[in-house]
Amino acid sequence: MEVKQRSNFSLQWDEMQKIFRDPILLGTIIFVMVALVIFILWPLYAVLAQSFFTDSGSLTLQYYKETLSHSDNIQVLVNTIVLGLFVSAISTIIGFIFAYAHAYIKLPFKKLFNLIAILPLISPPFALAMSFIMLFGQQGFVSKVILGIQNSNVYGFRGLATVQILTFFPVAYLVLVGLLKQIDPSMEEAARNLGATRWQTFRTILLPLLKPGIANSFLLVFIQTVADFGNPMVIGGNFNTMAAQVYLQAMGNYDIKGGTALATVLLSLSVLMFVLQKYWIGNKSYVTLTGKPSRERALVNDTASLIVIGIPCFLVALFIMILYGLIPFGSFVNLWGIDYTFTTRHYKYIWDLGIKPILDTTELSLISMPITGIFGMVIAFLIVRKKFFGRSAIEFVSLLSLAIPGTVIGMGYVLAYNEPPLVLTGTGTIIVLSFVFRSMPVGIRAGVASLQQIDPAIEEAAQDLGAGTFKVFRSVTIPLIKSAFFSGLVYSFVRSMTAVSAVIFLVSANVNLLTVAIMSHVDVGRLGVAAAYSTVLICIVLIVVGILMLFLSKLGVSISDVQG
Amino acid sequence: MTTKNVKITGLSKIYPGHNGKQVIAVNNVSLDIKPGQFVTLLGPSGCGKTTILRMIAGFEIPTAGDIYIGEDRVNSLTPDKRDTAMVFQSYALFPHLNLFDNIAYGLKLKKLSKEVIQQKVHDILALVNLEGMENRAPNQLSGGQQQRVALARALVMEPGVLLFDEPLSNLDAKLRIYMRNEIHKIQRKIGITSIYVTHDQSEAMSLSDLVIIMRAGNIEQIGSPKDIYAKPANEFVADFIGVANIVPAKVIASFDGKTTAEVLGKQYTASTEAKFEGGEACKVILRPEALKLAEQGEIPVDVVSSIFMGESQDYLVKAGDINIQVKEYNPYYKKIFEPGEKAFLNIDPLSIHLIKVSEK
Numbered sequence: 001m002e003v004k005q006r007s008n009f010s011l012q013w014d015e016m017q018k019i020f021r022d023p024i025l026l027g028t029i030i031f032v033m034v035a036l037v038i039f040i041l042w043p044l045y046a047v048l049a050q051s052f053f054t055d056s057g058s059l060t061l062q063y064y065k066e067t068l069s070h071s072d073n074i075q076v077l078v079n080t081i082v083l084g085l086f087v088s089a090i091s092t093i094i095g096f097i098f099a100y101a102h103a104y105i106k107l108p109f110k111k112l113f114n115l116i117a118i119l120p121l122i123s124p125p126f127a128l129a130m131s132f133i134m135l136f137g138q139q140g141f142v143s144k145v146i147l148g149i150q151n152s153n154v155y156g157f158r159g160l161a162t163v164q165i166l167t168f169f170p171v172a173y174l175v176l177v178g179l180l181k182q183i184d185p186s187m188e189e190a191a192r193n194l195g196a197t198r199w200q201t202f203r204t205i206l207l208p209l210l211k212p213g214i215a216n217s218f219l220l221v222f223i224q225t226v227a228d229f230g231n232p233m234v235i236g237g238n239f240n241t242m243a244a245q246v247y248l249q250a251m252g253n254y255d256i257k258g259g260t261a262l263a264t265v266l267l268s269l270s271v272l273m274f275v276l277q278k279y280w281i282g283n284k285s286y287v288t289l290t291g292k293p294s295r296e297r298a299l300v301n302d303t304a305s306l307i308v309i310g311i312p313c314f315l316v317a318l319f320i321m322i323l324y325g326l327i328p329f330g331s332f333v334n335l336w337g338i339d340y341t342f343t344t345r346h347y348k349y350i351w352d353l354g355i356k357p358i359l360d361t362t363e364l365s366l367i368s369m370p371i372t373g374i375f376g377m378v379i380a381f382l383i384v385r386k387k388f389f390g391r392s393a394i395e396f397v398s399l400l401s402l403a404i405p406g407t408v409i410g411m412g413y414v415l416a417y418n419e420p421p422l423v424l425t426g427t428g429t430i431i432v433l434s435f436v437f438r439s440m441p442v443g444i445r446a447g448v449a450s451l452q453q454i455d456p457a458i459e460e461a462a463q464d465l466g467a468g469t470f471k472v473f474r475s476v477t478i479p480l481i482k483s484a485f486f487s488g489l490v491y492s493f494v495r496s497m498t499a500v501s502a503v504i505f506l507v508s509a510n511v512n513l514l515t516v517a518i519m520s521h522v523d524v525g526r527l528g529v530a531a532a533y534s535t536v537l538i539c540i541v542l543i544v545v546g547i548l549m550l551f552l553s554k555l556g557v558s559i560s561d562v563q564g
Numbered sequence: 565m566t567t568k569n570v571k572i573t574g575l576s577k578i579y580p581g582h583n584g585k586q587v588i589a590v591n592n593v594s595l596d597i598k599p600g601q602f603v604t605l606l607g608p609s610g611c612g613k614t615t616i617l618r619m620i621a622g623f624e625i626p627t628a629g630d631i632y633i634g635e636d637r638v639n640s641l642t643p644d645k646r647d648t649a650m651v652f653q654s655y656a657l658f659p660h661l662n663l664f665d666n667i668a669y670g671l672k673l674k675k676l677s678k679e680v681i682q683q684k685v686h687d688i689l690a691l692v693n694l695e696g697m698e699n700r701a702p703n704q705l706s707g708g709q710q711q712r713v714a715l716a717r718a719l720v721m722e723p724g725v726l727l728f729d730e731p732l733s734n735l736d737a738k739l740r741i742y743m744r745n746e747i748h749k750i751q752r753k754i755g756i757t758s759i760y761v762t763h764d765q766s767e768a769m770s771l772s773d774l775v776i777i778m779r780a781g782n783i784e785q786i787g788s789p790k791d792i793y794a795k796p797a798n799e800f801v802a803d804f805i806g807v808a809n810i811v812p813a814k815v816i817a818s819f820d821g822k823t824t825a826e827v828l829g830k831q832y833t834a835s836t837e838a839k840f841e842g843g844e845a846c847k848v849i850l851r852p853e854a855l856k857l858a859e860q861g862e863i864p865v866d867v868v869s870s871i872f873m874g875e876s877q878d879y880l881v882k883a884g885d886i887n888i889q890v891k892e893y894n895p896y897y898k899k900i901f902e903p904g905e906k907a908f909l910n911i912d913p914l915s916i917h918l919i920k921v922s923e924k
Contacts, residue, residue: 008580008586009580011579012580014625014627018625021642457653458656458657458658458659460643460650460656461717462658462669464621464644464648464649465644465649466674467669467673476658
């Protein structure tokens with residue numbers, strides 16, 4: 001009475017019937033796949049194709065040879081890797097200390113930690129580089145006014161590394177604090193109970209548990225550092241990095257081929273790190289095995305911890321606050337480094353120059369916000385809830401765009417949509433598309449995380465009661481993951497407003513963006529104007545996010561959910 | 565409401581496994597469930613009972629075989645197009661909707677008028693004793709109340725078939741018995757065809773017209789609760805339902821539905837359906853409560869352990885090498901044997917049930 005044996009393939013095909021008998025679902029999957037191919041894979045292919053083929057279409061390594069035989073470019077590659085390793089290592093250490101302080105020590109100023117974790121997100125990506133120049137540059141307040149140093153040189157490795165560490169260590173902090181809070185305190189109590197000292201417990205229990213998390217934050221910071229475009233452009237000086245060099249080679253030297261060759265090298269580096277992070281580290285967390293902690297950890301409250309860990313953390317946090325504070329402050333100062341009298345002339349200048357970049361940036365970011373939000377939730381839904389051929393490919397490609405350096409994808413967009421069948425160069429559409437596909441992964445991650453916590457039977461119940469796929473998604477799925485949906489919206493808007501690396505290739509006479517405008521003002525030394533633009537940008541972000549939050553609290557979504 | 569019959573023919577489900585190892589969850593199962601019947605799929609976890617239920621609801625696609633609900637072959641229909649309503653193990657209430665909207669969800673999809681929906685929800689709430697709670701959110705309800713909302717949400721659809729996926733497993737013991745009786749009462753009152761999946765034999769026994777015992781994707785026995793208990797088809801069923809002493813025996817003679825066998829050195833005659841040959845080895849199923857210990861009688865035994873349980877005295881005795889459990893009810897006024905004592909085991913001849921030795 002045995003059933004007939006069937007091949008694994010035909011059984012999997014049976015599973016696919018669930019998709020085929022449901023035209024709306026099938027259509028959605030095809031739409032998502034096509035969109036990912038056209039707007040993520042095709043631009044990458046365009047970059048690769050440019051770098052490997054001559055104009056007449058024959059395969060060649062000529063451009064790699066030419067570009068990489070240039071000793072400058074080798075230096076740039078070495079710079080990038082050295083800087084990446086250095087910044088990631090230091091950021092992870094600082095992030096860990098902050099996380100430890102947050103999870104273990106009773107401190108009065110912990111809210112400050114979360115604030116400095118949010119600030120890098122809502123300001124232009126090179127904000128700290130600007131502030132750093134204002135403090136320590138040639139006309140720097142500390143270097144010139146306080147210390148009286150003439151011709152202080154803040155540009156180069158030291159300045160760049162410091163700024164990147166201050167910008168990116170919050171990434172490590174957020175990853176590690178999440179893990180520390182998941183560790184059940186009774187495990188540490190068990191160690192203490194068996195005779196371990198606090199230090200021994202830290203070394204033998206905590207550190208081994210956190211190893212995967214530490215590796216994870218190292219790689220995440222590395223990916224971001226390597227992809228960072230704004231800071232090297234602003235404060236890198238002669239210390240060039242790949243992300244900036246790709247742009248300079250292609251747009252500055254008009255060497256598209258060389259640029260794409262460099263971009264391919266940069267892309268390989270980032271994708272390698274992404275794959276390591278996702279598939280090697282991703283499955284290695286022991287912490288989640290132990291589940292939710294049974295109760296809260298009793299916080300340490302002694303003077304030694306306060307002095308050794310608490311005070312240094314506070315000083316670093318305070319310094320970062322001052323750096324960000326300098327931006328609005330600098331926008332009201334007449335001439336930084338020389339004349340510190342109050343003025344509004346920088347804002348007048350912006351007004352006279354035209355506020356089109358401000359309006360364009362806000363408009364395009366607002367347009368991409370709902371598209372990103374909905375698209376992200378649809379993909380999260382497909383990844384978590386549906387089984388179909390190509391599902392893991394969808395997951396990989398959609399999250400990959402987190403790891404693709406902006407300059408690479410920006411260049412890809414220029415190359416891919418410059419000629420038929422799809423001509424988008426110079427339009428707002430191309431910018432919206434880049435916004436959508438650049439900021440979608442975070443929404444997807446939030447969506448995936450919250451869907452995994454929701455019993456699939458709830459959606460099955462809706463379907464069982466007669467709701468079709470679309471109705472289930474609209475009336476059950478979205479309401480259940482609304483906080484992930486809204487955090488996707490918020491993130492999308494914020495990230496679009498502050499994006500620079502990809503869109504710097506895409507701006508044109510028709511559409512210019514705020515961040516790009518700010519960078520060009522920094523470039524020519526008009527720090528006051530740059531600071532004024534940055535202040536406007538931060539205000540717009542705060543206003544829109546504030547309105548969203550207000551709207552959310554009306555809907556009964558708690559704001560802390562959205563930030564989480 | 566027209567309640568429907570459910571017919572399943574040659575139903576199989578094989579999951580594509582990793583490294584080519586396929587999992588046969590359901591193996592060529594056929595069933596015929598009549599309108600209004602309450603049928604339970606009973607078995608240990610992983611026996612395929614839930615997979616069958618989910619194939620009927622449309623959440624899983626059969627590898628082979630057909631499913632009919634009423635006259636319609638439903639294989640190619642999505643769950644929303646099938647005339648079934650399911651009560652989920654986790655209840656699966658919509659946490660963002662209040663009690664009224666939870667129950668009205670499916671009615672709204674049917675595009676019924678507001679008044680009709682109001683009326684139906686009102687009636688069903690009365691049926692499950694939840695009047696006046698329309699505006700409560702699911703997380704403001706107790707476990708038993710959530711369970712009743714889940715039941716109401718399915719019942720209000722007036723489906724052709726009602727499906728239950730271990731609906732009581734999240735309740736505490738007392739509430740489970742209460743809800744079991746509620747479900748029984750309501751189902752008998754409205755006479756809806758019901759298919760109920762559980763691993764709890766007392767639920768199966770108390771609720772069902774028909775119990776289907778499953779193991780490893782196969783049906784082991786189909787029968788009324790009484791038959792399943794008193795006349796288990798094989799060792800697995802005997803062991804799975806209640807407590808059974810499965811004792812080796814030898815057939816002396818068998819004709820005309822009467823079989824005489826030697827059990828623990830004594831001869832007994834029982835009526836049998838299966839065919840036995842003289843001299844054949846077989847097994848006898850002895851329920852502990854059908855056995856008695858006495859100072860005199862049929863089979864000499866040694867008392868190994870003796871535990872007072874209140875309602876009963878539970879013995880473990882040895883007849884030669886064979887362990888046998890004996891349950892004496894109402895023991896307080898009877899002679900209690902202590903461990904180490906000698907006693908005699910008496911078997912109620914009517915309760916003897918012979919089965920074939922199953923090849924494992």
